[in-house]
Amino acid sequence: MAKTLKITVIGAGSATFSLGLVKDLCLTENLKGSVVSFMDINMERLENITALAERYSKELGADLRFEKMTDRREALQDADFVINTADVKGHYHARALRALTAQHGYYYGAAGIGSFYNFELMLGVARDIEAICPDAWLIQSGNPVFDGTTIMTRQTRAKVIGLCHGHYGYLHICQELGLDPAKVTWQAPGVNHAIWMTHFLYEGKNAYPLLDKWIQEKGPQYWETHVAERTHDIQMSKGTIRMYQMFGLMPIGDTPRQAAWWTNTDIETKMRWFGQPWGGPDTELARPVHVEGLEKRLAQVAAVSKDPSAKVSDVFGTTKTREQQVPIIDALANGVGGMFQVNVPNKGGVLEGVNEDVAVEGQAWIDQTGVNPLRMTPLPKKIMLTQIEPKVNAMERGILAYLKGDKELLLYNILENKQTRSYDQATAVLEDLLNMPGHEEARAHYSGRKK
Amino acid sequence: MAKTLKITVIGAGSATFSLGLVKDLCLTENLKGSVVSFMDINMERLENITALAERYSKELGADLRFEKMTDRREALQDADFVINTADVKGHYHARALRALTAQHGYYYGAAGIGSFYNFELMLGVARDIEAICPDAWLIQSGNPVFDGTTIMTRQTRAKVIGLCHGHYGYLHICQELGLDPAKVTWQAPGVNHAIWMTHFLYEGKNAYPLLDKWIQEKGPQYWETHVAERTHDIQMSKGTIRMYQMFGLMPIGDTPRQAAWWTNTDIETKMRWFGQPWGGPDTELARPVHVEGLEKRLAQVAAVSKDPSAKVSDVFGTTKTREQQVPIIDALANGVGGMFQVNVPNKGGVLEGVNEDVAVEGQAWIDQTGVNPLRMTPLPKKIMLTQIEPKVNAMERGILAYLKGDKELLLYNILENKQTRSYDQATAVLEDLLNMPGHEEARAHYSGRKK
Numbered sequence: 067m068a069k070t071l072k073i074t075v076i077g078a079g080s081a082t083f084s085l086g087l088v089k090d091l092c093l094t095e096n097l098k099g100s101v102v103s104f105m106d107i108n109m110e111r112l113e114n115i116t117a118l119a120e121r122y123s124k125e126l127g128a129d130l131r132f133e134k135m136t137d138r139r140e141a142l143q144d145a146d147f148v149i150n151t152a153d154v155k156g157h158y159h160a161r162a163l164r165a166l167t168a169q170h171g172y173y174y175g176a177a178g179i180g181s182f183y184n185f186e187l188m189l190g191v192a193r194d195i196e197a198i199c200p201d202a203w204l205i206q207s208g209n210p211v212f213d214g215t216t217i218m219t220r221q222t223r224a225k226v227i228g229l230c231h232g233h234y235g236y237l238h239i240c241q242e243l244g245l246d247p248a249k250v251t252w253q254a255p256g257v258n259h260a261i262w263m264t265h266f267l268y269e270g271k272n273a274y275p276l277l278d279k280w281i282q283e284k285g286p287q288y289w290e291t292h293v294a295e296r297t298h299d300i301q302m303s304k305g306t307i308r309m310y311q312m313f314g315l316m317p318i319g320d321t322p323r324q325a326a327w328w329t330n331t332d333i334e335t336k337m338r339w340f341g342q343p344w345g346g347p348d349t350e351l352a353r354p355v356h357v358e359g360l361e362k363r364l365a366q367v368a369a370v371s372k373d374p375s376a377k378v379s380d381v382f383g384t385t386k387t388r389e390q391q392v393p394i395i396d397a398l399a400n401g402v403g404g405m406f407q408v409n410v411p412n413k414g415g416v417l418e419g420v421n422e423d424v425a426v427e428g429q430a431w432i433d434q435t436g437v438n439p440l441r442m443t444p445l446p447k448k449i450m451l452t453q454i455e456p457k458v459n460a461m462e463r464g465i466l467a468y469l470k471g472d473k474e475l476l477l478y479n480i481l482e483n484k485q486t487r488s489y490d491q492a493t494a495v496l497e498d499l500l501n502m503p504g505h506e507e508a509r510a511h512y513s514g515r516k517k
Numbered sequence: 518m519a520k521t522l523k524i525t526v527i528g529a530g531s532a533t534f535s536l537g538l539v540k541d542l543c544l545t546e547n548l549k550g551s552v553v554s555f556m557d558i559n560m561e562r563l564e565n566i567t568a569l570a571e572r573y574s575k576e577l578g579a580d581l582r583f584e585k586m587t588d589r590r591e592a593l594q595d596a597d598f599v600i601n602t603a604d605v606k607g608h609y610h611a612r613a614l615r616a617l618t619a620q621h622g623y624y625y626g627a628a629g630i631g632s633f634y635n636f637e638l639m640l641g642v643a644r645d646i647e648a649i650c651p652d653a654w655l656i657q658s659g660n661p662v663f664d665g666t667t668i669m670t671r672q673t674r675a676k677v678i679g680l681c682h683g684h685y686g687y688l689h690i691c692q693e694l695g696l697d698p699a700k701v702t703w704q705a706p707g708v709n710h711a712i713w714m715t716h717f718l719y720e721g722k723n724a725y726p727l728l729d730k731w732i733q734e735k736g737p738q739y740w741e742t743h744v745a746e747r748t749h750d751i752q753m754s755k756g757t758i759r760m761y762q763m764f765g766l767m768p769i770g771d772t773p774r775q776a777a778w779w780t781n782t783d784i785e786t787k788m789r790w791f792g793q794p795w796g797g798p799d800t801e802l803a804r805p806v807h808v809e810g811l812e813k814r815l816a817q818v819a820a821v822s823k824d825p826s827a828k829v830s831d832v833f834g835t836t837k838t839r840e841q842q843v844p845i846i847d848a849l850a851n852g853v854g855g856m857f858q859v860n861v862p863n864k865g866g867v868l869e870g871v872n873e874d875v876a877v878e879g880q881a882w883i884d885q886t887g888v889n890p891l892r893m894t895p896l897p898k899k900i901m902l903t904q905i906e907p908k909v910n911a912m913e914r915g916i917l918a919y920l921k922g923d924k925e926l927l928l929y930n931i932l933e934n935k936q937t938r939s940y941d942q943a944t945a946v947l948e949d950l951l952n953m954p955g956h957e958e959a960r961a962h963y964s965g966r967k968k
Contacts, residue, residue: 312925328932328940335939451914452929455906463902474763478903481779484935488786489779 071100071399074145076138076191077152077208078104079111081367082360085382087149088119090392092128093384096400097392103133105141106152111364112136114371122378138194145199147395150191151207154183157357159504164350166502170495173332174348176485177495179476180464181210182508188214192224203398205229205391206409212258213461215409215425217468227437228409228425229390230258232319236266238301239316242288243276254318255417255428255442256449258409260325260457262315264443277316281307293342297352305329305339305346313449323348325453327484394432403433410437418444424458473500473512522551522850525596527589527642528603528659529555530562532818533811536833538600539570541843543579544835547851548843554584556592557603562815563587565822573829589645596650598846601642602658605634608808610955615801617953621946624783625799627936628946630927631915632661633959639665643675654849656680656842657860663709664912666860666876668919678888679860679876680841681709683770687717689752690767693739694727705769706868706879706893707900709860711776711908713766715894728767732758744793748803756780756790756797764900774799776904778935845883854884861888869895875909924951924963 073091078084084104091097102119106112116134123130135141142148164175188206195202206215206228215228233254240247245268253265266273289304298320300306306322317325323346324330329339336345344352370376386392396402409427416439417426430439445454460479467475473496480492500509524542529535535555542548553570557563567585574581586592593599615626639657646653657665657679666679684705691698696719704716717724740755749771751757757773768776774797775781780790787796795803821827837843847853860878867890868877881890896905911930918926924947931943951960 312929326932328937328943331939447913447917448923448926451910451917452926455910459902459906459910462898466898466902472899475899475903478763481777486779488782492779 069399071097071146071395072103072144073100073147073149073395074103074105074141074202076105076141076148076150078115078134079106079108080151081111081115082363083151083207084115085118085122085367086387086389087391088122088130089382089384090386090389091130092123092126093386094392094396096396096402098128098130101131101133103135103141103145105135105138107136109136111367114367117371118367118378122382125377125379126384138191139198142194142198142202145195145202146399147203147205148191148195148199149205149207149391150188152187153208154187155504157353157360161353162502162504163499166498167495170491170498171487172483172485172495173330174350176330176483177480177492177499179496179499179505179508179512180467180479181213182468182511184208184210184214185217185465185468186507188218189221192218192222192226195224196222200224203227203395205394207391210258211409212260212425212427212457213464215258216411216423216461217465219411219425220423226410227394228258228427229394230320230407230409230427231389232259232321233261233407233427234388235301235319235321236263238299239266239277242284242302243273243280245273245276253429253440253443254407255426256321256445256454257420257425257457257461258427259320259323260453261318261321261427262313262445262449262453263318264315264445266316274316277310289341294344297344297347297356300340300346303340303346308339313452314446315449324457331485397432398434398436401434403431405429406432408432408437408439410439414439414441416441418442419450420454420458424461468511471511471514473514476512520850522548522597522846523554523595524551524598524600524846525554525556525592525653527556527592527599527601529566529585530557530559531602532562532566532815534602534658535566536569536573536818537838537840538842539573539581540577540833540835541837541840542581543574543577544837545843545847547847547853549579549581552582552584554586554592554596556586556589558587560587562818565818568822569818569829573833576828576830577835589642590649593645593649593653596646596653597850598654598656599642599646599650600656600658600842601639603638604659605638606955608804608811612804613953613955614950617949618946621942621949622938623934623936623946624781625801627781627934628931628943628950630947630950630956630959630963631918631930632664633919633962635659635661635665636668636916636919637958639669640672643669643673643677646675647673651675654678654846656845658842661709662860663711663876663878663908664915666709667862667874667912668916670862670876671874671916677861678845679709679878680845681771681858681860681878682840683710683772684712684858684878685839686752686770686772687714689750690717690728693735693753694724694731696724696727704880704891704894705858706877707772707896707905708871708876708908708912709878710771710774711904712769712772712878713764713896713900713904714769715766715896717767725767728761740792745795748795748798748807751791751797754791754797759790764903765897766900775908782936848883849885849887852885854882856880857883859883859888859890861890865890865892867892869893870901871905871909875912919962922962922965924965927963 104116112134116132119132167175167177204224204226211228211230215226218226236252240250249269251267254261254263256262309322309325310316336349340346370381390406397404408430409425412420412422412424412426428442430437463479477496486492555567563585567583570583618626618628655675655677662679662681666677669677687703691701700720702718705712705714707713760773760776761767787800791797821832841857848855859881860876863871863873863875863877879893881888914930928947931947937943
């Protein structure tokens, strides 16, 4: 008989995420009977999602129990697992940020003040866990996963696992190459949003030659004719393949979004490298489509929750998602062991060339003994120098600026942006960013001159 | 009785350097009687400098003996010390490089193909030393000192000490602050061309407050009225002080030339940060003045060498230079111990946060036991992240590109330049650079696509 667990979800108003989680819990035999504590600061979303979750669970006969909380510390009482999926400022604030920085000559929000608000939240959650439920696992599911997992595990004793979807990009490669994923073995280690495919085997044999063949024979036509149906569909784009050629390994998932500044300067350049119709996920054309999708889902949640006659499972389905949260909970709590792609501190140096207190992403065997990361094949020196080290350096600068309240370092971080053309441009955009509505706490935090 | 030494000078045609060296040798009692082997590929310069050195030595009664060689391996026979001061391509090639890259939108030669030619020379010299005079010390006095000392000590067993003048910048600070250098204690560790003053004491007390007072009380007027008399006079410039404020320690010597890209974008910006009349040493206004000075010195050498009636010591003086080469030779050979600012591999980790096979710059006690680097006060994390790590990263990328003949990495290195605006610009300037007259060997080296 499996143990009854309490699972707390911070930022539970995120509809797609929470319903997916509930579905996975309902469909996981071991976890029936668990208590799910939904916590959010948005009461309306919280009520909708809780009502829906209760109906969902009943329809599937899963016997889950639900709580809804606006008080975080209350929600954490007796938690065995905490899933943090919150993004403090959200999509509308990000849009306002992009509009402001565009006035200073930055394309698509390239300049910013770092992760002040999400760091505050993450550290708040991790410290509450230390105080209230110190044995709980914190599954960090909101960005920045890399920086956040690193800072939380340095500043607190919370047990953190950072999760992301990016690694599923390998499935997209399989699909284009016509390979059955069940016969594919792969590894893509690195740090979150910078993972590079060190191993790609099909039926036990190196499949990189198949990729090279595709590039030569099918690539040009694909790049001319392919029209993305999802904004994030860039795994086989001209830009991603060019990065593979330049750096020597295939960048996976979110990696090509950030690996080369020269793909990210303006919409024409975006289209050139990431294709039709949006030029990848990070453009003024793509973002509204993505946010519209999220809003549709929220509206759907609201509509179904107001219609007691609707069957929730008809609307949201009865197949498991491919999210890792619930299987990881089942592994840790009930010993249903499995291999997962996770972000945890590089303790023991599983990824060579990265400090032990930096969160790295790679495969780990998880069961009741805990998270057991696989020692990764070292990444080629070229990728370490051009991709991993600069990314770790930027993460460290962001954390240091935050911890010290160092405005000069914020300025440096903006100056380092490839889109910054001059000192005056950087100082001006920083002032405007700190004076922006909604940034009052950040402004106060960075108001002293500390060194 | 001191031992008779053989000192070989590679690139001896560099007039100012060689005459200074001869003068220091003549004025160092222990080194009288030494054999100096001048080696250069320019026979005319070689003959002038050798003739002059002989007269100089006679005038000062130093009993030095001289050889002149165009064959490097011959010059290295039985050498105890080898001083390499050569720059393979020289000032005229650098000017042609700047003209070419300017056509692609780069200011003052910002894009390049790395140190291919100087690496070839340095490794050639170090390998010859391994084979011919393995116990000799190699005193590397030509740039790139950082990259060169690192690559030579990794690829060969030659004992290398890299030297630079930059650290004397602290004297300029003393001068402006009216401090007697004899009462000043200082340390400025880092890597060559990126050294930061961790200690600045006057009569045993922290002198940073005196600097801060100068900045507040005298800085503004200095920046408005100061007119440099030497192109390299930027130690107290507005730009250097701004870097001190931003990063928290004073950058010394050559450091502010490279520490902030935003001071180096165009001549107006250069003037703003580095002042009148040249905007620092790295501008189209300053460089001709500097090269003209070197040419004048060469013409002077030629004139004096053709005039047997002239007294060499009248023209070139009879006081020691402040160069470290000869005192270091005296320390290693004769035990006249002293403290020097040198570049040697970071063996034992004297500078925290830098790999042991990277050449670091700092103080070392040198005597007959060898070079004994002082364990340095760790640099603040902000300077490590913003200055040292990026500089080490760029050095490593340059060495890796060279060792692998990796054109894609050359391209990446150009893309990383803050002045690069687009992928197409970088690929175009790289092609033109590799096709430039004088770059035939480099083009061949980088012609394969290696990963």
